[in-house]
Amino acid sequence: MKHRLALGLALLLLLAGCARSSSAPAATPPSSATGAGSAFPLTITDDDGEAVTIPTEPQRIITYAPSMTEILFALGVGDRIVGVAGAFDDYPAEAQGIEEVGGAGDFGVDPNVEKVVALEPDLLLTIAGGDAWKKQLRDLGVPVVTYNATDFDDLLADIGAIGKVVGAPDGAAQVVEGMQATADDVAATAETEGRVSCFFEVFFGPELTTIGPNTFIFDLLERAGCDPVTASAKSDYPQWSVDELVADSPDVYLATPESAKSVAAIARRPGFADIDAVAEGRVVLIDSDLVTRPGPRVVEGLEQLAAALHGSA
């Protein structure tokens, strides 16, 4: 019980942002005007299925997810962020000085509602989860908008939608264009290099935990040119038996600095030496921020993954 809880929490923190619901965002500006000033009031239906009306272009925004912070800075409206969740909002460097509103609730993963209200935000942007505090904030008059990217295409659509919500549609179009171009390059490389099999480690100890086929990371891996051996998983972050891993013996083994101290430490684990990837030295630690945060930097994650998979750094 305790372990399950701890594991769940760690997953929540590590993977905040890779998600379940797959509803596509729908933006419906009431007027057809294209000028930035005339797009408001704007009513959208977010990924929680909530219809939210944003009366004017948001100027005091709270982001409650590091990915949202990164997206707003990429759209060029980072200076409008008046509050972020916490220490995880560490990119870009400008984000580090912003007031932190997170860390409340029994598990320390909820925003401090008083602090949020005191900042008088006109928009709070976040990802899935936390229905209770979201409802409380809505009742207090804070417009809460949820976008939850389920895969790369969904992320691009979300960035477009967020661009409309914050009144920066042109910046969003540019960001999306750039990300799509990089993803296309990576896909082209994957095509010529041929596909490999891989395993992505989320967690090792107390149990080996990996990713299921409906997660954001799974989609990134496929785009980078590999087929995770965990495609049959029923849940998003399943525990995986080492026996099965050794039997499947993937070509490439991917982990993060949070899940394993070093490549050598992975090789020393009982049974791991028999995995092809370990035997052939194709174990790579990936910067988890680049693959677990559905933000503009996932294309860097894609490039890193592609390099790891095809053995060219």
Add this chain to the structure above:
Amino acid sequence: MRPGGRRYRRVLIALAVLLVASVALAVAVGAVWIPPATAARLVAWRVGIGSRPDVPHSTEVILFQLRLPRVLLAAVVGLGLGVSGALFQGLFRNPLADPAIIGVSSGAALGAVAVIVLGGSAAFGGLGVSFAAFVGALLTAFLVYRLARIGPTVHVATLLLAGIAVAAVISSAMSLAMSFAGEDVRNIYFWLLGGLGARGWTSLEIVTPLVAVGVLGAAALVPDLNLVSLGEERAAQLGVDVDRFKTAAVALGSLLAGAAVSVSGVIGFVGLMTPHVLRLVVGSDHRRLLPAVMLAGPAFLILADLAARTALAPQELPIGAVTALLGGPFFLYLLRRERRRANALA
């Protein structure tokens, strides 16, 4: 021992001052500092006295929609738990009795958990869980009471044993329910450790009348409670209908504890400690004890909640852990002091 007395009056005045001070402090302290004077002027303005002080709109929202309902809820829950504890301790003639002992708290928690797991949380306008907790508390108390009643007589020892046994069964049922809870584990965790956040005025509107009825009823029982504390036989000889008294005491104690748990989850130690500590200070005459508990219970829970939300801010601590952490050592200190005094007299 007379209910009056100068020392007793001083104790009551001190407790009243403590209560007012804790309300003022709890309203002031948080993510945003609201000076008590500003808070008082805002409240006065809201009820139509004076003009609105020049503060941001957010201050108003924080005061009226977040802090004030939370502080008042802490007060009402503290009142309910404290008076409930005093009733049970008097009834069982056992200073270690509290609402948990006849299974009321675990019954309430099980009711809440059952509704969460079965997915009825949205019933009664989102109050399904509170309602289930309240029903769970009363049903458990009734069950334990029936188990302990043989003919017209309710044996206190049997009541205690039945309570412990039923609480044990309930806690295993709860562990079972939790293994099926999946993502709802977080909600269940709240019910097991208690909390006063994010409740708003609705909870207060529901729980206040229930606690008021319970407290008035308890006050009416006080004379009999004093006599029963001396021993059932003597009380009966003095003309107390002991069985009727016990029924009423269990019903009121359960009503109070059930109402409290239904909005705040299980918060331990308040019902046990508040009456116990005050008994060491004002004596065990319930005419003196009850008013003191009615002032100290709310003050204690308000301060415990203040500590829970500020000690490690922004993270909130489970209030049940705070009440035990604050109360436990103080309780031990008082026990030790009493023992020393007894030794000195002997």
